[in-house]
Amino acid sequence: MAARQTxxxxxMAVRVASMDEVDRGLKPHQALAExxxxxxxxxxxxxxxxxxxxxIPGFIRRMAQRNFVGAARLIRQANPLxxxxxxxxxxxxxxxxxxxxxxxxxxxxxxxLQRFAMDQEMxxxxxxxxxxxxxxxxxxVIGAGPAGLACSLALALAGxxxxxxxxxxxxxxxxxxxxPPYRLPREVLNREVDWILGAxxxxxxxxxxxxxxxxxxxxxxxxxxxxxxGLGEPxxxxxxxxxxxxxxxxxxxxxxxxxxxxxxxxxxxxxxxVLGGGNVAIDAACTALRLGAEAVxxxxxxxxxxxxxxxxxxxxxxxxGVEFAFLLSPAEVLQADGKIMGVRMTRMKLAEDDASGRxxxxxxxxxxxxxxxxxxxLAFGQGANESIFSALPSLARSEAGMIEVDPETGASSMxxxxxxxxxxxxxxxxxxxxxxGLRAAAGIRAYLDSSREGSECR
Amino acid sequence: MSxxxxxxxxxxxxxNPFTLAASPCTDNAQxxxxxxDAGWAAAVLKTTSVEEEVVExxxxxxxxxxxxxxxxxxxxxxxxxxxxxxxxxxxDVRELKKAYPxxxxxxxIMGQKKEHWQSLVRRLEAAGxxxxxxxxxCPHGMPERGMGSTIGQNAELTExxxxxxxxxxxxxxxxxKVTPLVPDLPHIAHAVQKSGADAITAINTVKCLxxxxxxxxxxxxxxxxxxxxxxxxxxxxxxxxxxxxAEIAKAxxxxxxxxxxxxxxxxxxxxxxxxxxxxxxxxxxxxxxxxIIEDLTDxxxxxxxxxxxxxxxELVGLALPNIVxxxxxxxxxxxxxxxxxxxxxKCDVCYIACQDGGxxxxxxxxxxxxxxxxxxxxxCSMCASVCPVWECIQMVPx
Ligand SMILES: Cc1cc2nc3c(=O)[nH]c(=O)nc-3n(C[C@H](O)[C@H](O)[C@H](O)COP(=O)(O)OP(=O)(O)OC[C@H]3O[C@@H](n4cnc5c(N)ncnc54)[C@H](O)[C@@H]3O)c2cc1C
Ligand SMILES: Cc1cc2nc3c(=O)[nH]c(=O)nc-3n(C[C@H](O)[C@H](O)[C@H](O)COP(=O)(O)O)c2cc1C
Numbered sequence: 001m002a003a004r005q006t007x008x009x010x011x012m013a014v015r016v017a018s019m020d021e022v023d024r025g026l027k028p029h030q031a032l033a034e035x036x037x038x039x040x041x042x043x044x045x046x047x048x049x050x051x052x053x054x055x056i057p058g059f060i061r062r063m064a065q066r067n068f069v070g071a072a073r074l075i076r077q078a079n080p081l082x083x084x085x086x087x088x089x090x091x092x093x094x095x096x097x098x099x100x101x102x103x104x105x106x107x108x109x110x111x112x113l114q115r116f117a118m119d120q121e122m123x124x125x126x127x128x129x130x131x132x133x134x135x136x137x138x139x140x141v142i143g144a145g146p147a148g149l150a151c152s153l154a155l156a157l158a159g160x161x162x163x164x165x166x167x168x169x170x171x172x173x174x175x176x177x178x179x180p181p182y183r184l185p186r187e188v189l190n191r192e193v194d195w196i197l198g199a200x201x202x203x204x205x206x207x208x209x210x211x212x213x214x215x216x217x218x219x220x221x222x223x224x225x226x227x228x229x230g231l232g233e234p235x236x237x238x239x240x241x242x243x244x245x246x247x248x249x250x251x252x253x254x255x256x257x258x259x260x261x262x263x264x265x266x267x268x269x270x271x272x273x274v275l276g277g278g279n280v281a282i283d284a285a286c287t288a289l290r291l292g293a294e295a296v297x298x299x300x301x302x303x304x305x306x307x308x309x310x311x312x313x314x315x316x317x318x319x320x321g322v323e324f325a326f327l328l329s330p331a332e333v334l335q336a337d338g339k340i341m342g343v344r345m346t347r348m349k350l351a352e353d354d355a356s357g358r359x360x361x362x363x364x365x366x367x368x369x370x371x372x373x374x375x376x377x378l379a380f381g382q383g384a385n386e387s388i389f390s391a392l393p394s395l396a397r398s399e400a401g402m403i404e405v406d407p408e409t410g411a412s413s414m415x416x417x418x419x420x421x422x423x424x425x426x427x428x429x430x431x432x433x434x435x436x437g438l439r440a441a442a443g444i445r446a447y448l449d450s451s452r453e454g455s456e457c458r
Numbered sequence: 459m460s461x462x463x464x465x466x467x468x469x470x471x472x473x474n475p476f477t478l479a480a481s482p483c484t485d486n487a488q489x490x491x492x493x494x495d496a497g498w499a500a501a502v503l504k505t506t507s508v509e510e511e512v513v514e515x516x517x518x519x520x521x522x523x524x525x526x527x528x529x530x531x532x533x534x535x536x537x538x539x540x541x542x543x544x545x546x547x548x549x550d551v552r553e554l555k556k557a558y559p560x561x562x563x564x565x566x567i568m569g570q571k572k573e574h575w576q577s578l579v580r581r582l583e584a585a586g587x588x589x590x591x592x593x594x595x596c597p598h599g600m601p602e603r604g605m606g607s608t609i610g611q612n613a614e615l616t617e618x619x620x621x622x623x624x625x626x627x628x629x630x631x632x633x634x635k636v637t638p639l640v641p642d643l644p645h646i647a648h649a650v651q652k653s654g655a656d657a658i659t660a661i662n663t664v665k666c667l668x669x670x671x672x673x674x675x676x677x678x679x680x681x682x683x684x685x686x687x688x689x690x691x692x693x694x695x696x697x698x699x700x701x702x703x704a705e706i707a708k709a710x711x712x713x714x715x716x717x718x719x720x721x722x723x724x725x726x727x728x729x730x731x732x733x734x735x736x737x738x739x740x741x742x743x744x745x746x747x748x749x750i751i752e753d754l755t756d757x758x759x760x761x762x763x764x765x766x767x768x769x770x771x772e773l774v775g776l777a778l779p780n781i782v783x784x785x786x787x788x789x790x791x792x793x794x795x796x797x798x799x800x801x802x803x804k805c806d807v808c809y810i811a812c813q814d815g816g817x818x819x820x821x822x823x824x825x826x827x828x829x830x831x832x833x834x835x836x837x838c839s840m841c842a843s844v845c846p847v848w849e850c851i852q853m854v855p856x
Contacts, residue, residue, distance in 0.1 A: 001527050029848045040746060058749075058752060058753075061750070061753045062753055062757065065722040065723055065724060065757050066724065067753070067760055069760050069764075070753075070756040070757055070759075074756075
């Protein structure tokens with residue numbers, strides 16, 4: 001059986017100095033060869049590994065027959081953000097994980113194939129899906145991230161009138177304000193977002209629900225509400241000196257860097273230390289490199305094996321020259337003359353497992369050490385989105401403090417209020433947010449149907 | 459824009475041109491029902507015969523031809539007609555027509571003598587079959603009993619037998635399934651036309667010997683130490699069946715159902731362009747399952763959309779005027795090979811092909827890049843045929 005095809009990547013020298021997409025995608029002959037590697041096995045474990053259940057063998061069969069547009073449409077039926085997800089999904093842990101071809105050689109490069117099909121479709125223009133006749137029912141969607149976008153599109157296509165509110169000026173959520181452009185070019189995002197808006201979804205930006213518009217207003221104006229507001233403020237650890245200039249949240253750093261014209265970052269970055277071990281830390285580190293950092297170190301308090309960041313992202317950063325320091329926990333940001341000098345780190349060792357099932361880091365007793373730095377980026381994760389809970393105090397929370405919903409319908413504890421995405425799952429992936437947005441769209445339609453029947457009976 | 463995949467064949471409306479060919483895929487009503495549910499427009503039930511015809515099958519009966527790592531690019535079978543006789547097939551027809559009134563149910567028949575053919579036709583007609591296909595074309599097993607391709611290889615037998623069938627068929631269209639194993643297919647097509655039959659199905663399998671086990675010297679499929687010639691089908695025979703369909707379409711004005719190697723929607727388009735109005739599939743389904751209907755219909759729809767056409771009908775026969783006698787091909791046209799050095803990967807298989815199978819027109823520079831000497835290049839196009847890079851070598855007019 002032929003070997004798995006790998007796409008070209010940008011030349012390293014160019015790559016670390018630009019925001020251009022690193023992955024250049026499969027070439028046509030590679031796409032055909034890769035499609036030819038699928039054995040079209042009977043039970044298609046790939047489909048089960050996909051949170052939105054894309055008909056993967058179906059689209060690969062279309063590709064093998066050079067029907068790329070048909071393939072893209074099949075993908076789009078299940079995932080309105082198919083081009084985005086082809087780029088940002090951790091496919092090795094999802095569809096490709098169960099791939100039967102792995103039993104012969106390696107898994108089929110499903111995400112690469114998906115990307116190829118979606119790119120072909122984009123080149124030709126995404127076909128506008130036909131919406132059903134208007135139902136006259138109104139739905140408000142809070143948050144224009146993947147969950148809100150997917151939910152809005154499904155509702156709009158079903159004939160519901162949808163208005164999507166977001167505190168940010170443009171739709172996209174973390175896809176626009178977090179994930180760096182070298183992994184997700186903004187024109188790819190824009191095309192899919194425009195296509196969704198083109199289905200008749202109204203977008204109201206710069207409008208935070210709870211501040212610029214009252215939740216009460218939405219509850220009285222709309223027949224149902226979907227909350228896809230994502231996570232809240234970044235967590236701040238207990239480290240002294242965090243108020244020093246040059247200590248920046250990785251989230252606001254990425255947000256600024258992700259703009260089409262990167263907003264000038266306040267100062268030359270110099271030596272950068274990123275504190276944290278998740279994907280956000282990695283994205284911040286690689287972005288810092290691109291913005292001219294002299295050296296970048298990611299410092300994480302556990303060992304490499306426990307990093308929440310995906311292995312391929314860590315490798316990606318290592319390839320670019322990002323350094324990693326493990327078993328180091330920040331104690332103090334060191335300053336002199338109001339300028340950051342570095343971070344004092346406590347050396348850790350691994351103890352028994354904690355609630356997350358990972359070994360707990362505890363101080364090793366060795367003396368603290370300092371890492372020199374001019375800029376410190378904080379990537380310690382985010383908590384629940386409190387803007388929503390303060391606007392809607394009676395909303396029930398899950399054990400993890402997120403919005404609690406019915407796993408079948410996405411319905412929250414309040415009648416007519418549905419939720420999905422990071423705001424519910426506590427922070428996961430774009431594709432899971434899409435699937436929860438779609439789940440809620442179905443839940444909302446069923447709810448609206450039943451409440452209309454109810455009112456007709458009255 | 460929505461495209462219409464429906465098309466008429468022999469006066470019957472098919473929701474799309476895709477039909478299951480008479481084969482193991484159609485050997486019982488349950489299988490055909492599943493295929494209908496999957497989206498197939500029609501099925502020709504596996505060839506049946508009168509009750510007294512003894513059918514004794516042998517096993518194994520299949521052997522695939524693999525090419526590199528591709529499995530079953532061609533298939534040999536030494537299957538015979540169905541073990542299920544007309545009494546059971548009648549029942550299948552009734553059951554299927556009741557459950558799927560909008561789908562098209564055809565039945566394939568084979569007989570030893572006039573009474574057999576005619577009683578098969580009458581019974582199927584009474585059961586409500588939509589059309590009848592007569593196999594004059596099975597290349598193995600059946601000819602030993604004077605059936606199958608024995609008939610189809612002889613114009614007189616073809617015409618006579620087809621007349622018997624037409625005599626008995628009062629309202630049901632009849633299609634004659636022909637064999638490619640004749641020196642002059644248009645001659646056979648004329649015989650079919652003279653008989654009054656309504657349509658032609660082309661082609662049945664091609665007589666073959668797919669391979670020999672080089673350790674024990676017995677060909678495949680090996681039945682207890684021996685083998686026999688069989689019928690070759692699947693993607694590998696498409697060029698033969700495509701030629702046959704085009705030849706028939708140019709010779710007679712009759713609806714043609716194409717069969718032989720149809721595997722993808724692209725094949726489907728090609729057969730339609732060469733004059734077919736109906737498309738039968740067997741080996742591709744045996745390999746990939748009924749599910750391939752989605753790829754066939756979707757690919758065909760997207761293609762029509764791309765071409766700005768709204769129905770399949772518009773495609774039928776469009777390639778025929780472009781097939782001419784060899785002597786009518788232009789002698790003035792002088793193409794030359796153009797190699798795109800930007801995309802060339804320097805594998806230089808074009809160089810090898812040109813050196814040893816062409817006119818030594820391609821040379822290599824010190825960087826191993828191939829260059830065409832336009833003086834020497836005759837434009838044969840072997841280089842473009844072997845080049846593995848997408849659209850890297852093109853034949854352009856001088
Ligand atoms: C840096 C980074 C990199 C990531 N990389 C990947 C990756 O490679 N692959 C992957 O699958 N996932 C990745 N993720 C995770 C992924 O982005 C999220 O899981 C996903 O975006 C969640 O979607 P969502 O729709 O639930 O929320 P979000 O994308 O967070 O969108 C929520 C939206 O709601 C708006 N909002 C919030 N509160 C209000 C309010 N009160 N009123 C109005 N609007 C409001 C916000 O402005 C935001 O636009 C990454 C996350 C980050 C932070
Ligand atoms: C196993 C097998 C059994 C077949 N049996 C019949 C048959 O009973 N009657 C018939 O007319 N054709 C029969 N055929 C021929 C097919 O109907 C079809 O015409 C041929 O296989 C070419 O199409 P394909 O390349 O799509 O398989 C059979 C083919 C195979 C492979």
